[in-house]
Amino acid sequence: MFDYSGFFADRMDSLRKTGQYRTFVEIERLAGRFPRALHHRPSGPREVTVWCSNDHLGMGQHPAVLAAMRATLDASGAAAGGSRNISGTTPHHVALEREMADLHGKERALSFITGYAANDAALYVLGRTLPDCAFFSDRLNHASMILAMRASGAERHVFAHNDPADLDRRLSTVRRGRPKVVAFESVYSMDGDMAPMADLCAVAERHDALVYVDEAHTVGMYGPQGAGLAAQLGVADGVTVLMGTFAKGFGTAGGYLAGPDPVIDAVRSLAPAFIFTLSMPPALAAGALASVRHLRAGDTERELLHERAGLLKSLLRRSGIPLVSDESHIVPVLVGDVDKCRRLAGILLDRHALYAQPINFPSVARGSERLRINPSPVHRPEDVHHFADVLDRTWDELGLPRTPAPAYAEPA
Known part of the structure; x- marks a missing residue:
């Protein structure tokens, strides 16, 4: 008799070994306060700031x-x-x-x-x-x-x-x-x-x-x-x-x-x-x-979106943190290692209450693992600066490579 449950259990184990197994972070959005949200953990809920939502303009709480x-x-x-x-x-x-x-x-x-x-x-x-x-x-x-x-x-x-x-x-x-x-x-x-x-x-x-x-x-x-x-x-x-x-x-x-x-x-x-x-x-x-x-x-939300994304990209470029692309409002931070990408996201969430989901294969090619950061109008400028600073310090802690920082004006 074919062992159906055993077959799929083995398949899931192989995904875990290759870093492809997907886990969920239980997040409860707080309408009127987003990007603040509650991260539900075994030890109890804690307030975090979400940096990977596709609600790019914050209209989900308008x-x-x-x-x-x-x-x-x-x-x-x-x-x-x-x-x-x-x-x-x-x-x-x-x-x-x-x-x-x-x-x-x-x-x-x-x-x-x-x-x-x-x-x-x-x-x-x-x-x-x-x-x-x-x-x-x-x-x-x-x-x-x-x-x-x-x-x-x-x-x-x-x-x-x-x-x-x-x-x-x-x-x-x-x-x-x-x-x-x-x-x-x-x-x-x-x-x-x-x-x-x-x-x-x-x-x-x-x-x-x-x-x-x-x-x-x-x-x-x-x-x-x-x-x-x-x-x-x-x-x-x-x-x-x-x-x-x-x-x-x-x-x-x-x-x-x-x-x-x-x-x-x-x-x-x-x-x-x-x-x-x-x-x-x-x-x-x-x-x-x-x-x-x-x-x-009106254009208010669109203008704020691109302003916040522009600020974050300028801060990360100044720190030499590599981006896959800087053409749009999406800010993909290139890590390039499946284990370090997961560790980076874990440190941001567990120590600093900053939620950014790691993106691994098959969503992206192996060797191009990343955090996809989505700033929005509901992220304040001080939120952007704080996130960039924490990411910069954690980057050093994990020994991740940097790119040469271009010369440009100090971001606002």
Whole structure:
């Protein structure tokens, strides 16, 4: 008889030995006080400062968002009651989708319960439905994109990360007139680097390819009214279908697509990841809508986000602490050793009440282990200075290598 439990126990032991086993830190956010949170430990809860949240603008605790969710929860209950086809389409979903289409200047938008589901639905339908479709996928695309393209059964070409010339070469190997989809992200969440969107879109246009862009880490945080990096760079019209999430810049949960009406309608009608899953709870849709409308009305949160991220990056560069990239609001601190990365995160949390989750393989390549730091508007300047100082001292304690510090003005 096969020992199923023993097999998986051995597999988990092998993950522990290679440093790939994932552990959870039990964190309770404190609304109105975030980034302060309670770390629940066997010895009892302790207040910590969170430095790795994807709630990049602090909108998860904004009064307008909470008020919209409370009002809708009281009016409509906890859930939509089914899939979008079966009782799950409410006025809140309709209003949210109209808002997202307007924000991005697209004909139609469609909301999902997660951003993962949005990528899965769209790329599966494109690959499955377009005749003899060929995908051209950036090497560092998110797992949700890669797995959806594979599941579609369509031919897939992987181009070098952020390399328009390699994309052009690979597109040139496919006959003209054949349906092609170029898929990439605008900001890559683990490295924090930005795609050369104008160049990639121009290459795709020359080859008559549909452009699919995951803007999960840019909507709300970049561009006019938070419309994303494509809008900021003036290339939004070159993006056929945009995927965004409400879970990061907008501080709630869920995902969405925006694009041409027939394409979005096809996803709505054909995608298993849309048809056979639960609708977003009405209160969640209402909270997301309140967040989007607030961020469209002013730039305060966006300006503070980039100010805090800029301050942290300047302090770390001055200390010679290596960064994977310094292009975006995401600050990935390169450790390069799985054990020391875990030890670094442990010291920050246990001694200094600073929570930054270590990122290891398979999320990043072996030898590029890191802390992904996400400063936000709710981190005060003194918080940023304190974190940088503690990280600097702990870096020395662990004997981690430094990079030469460039000459520049003293940060504020």
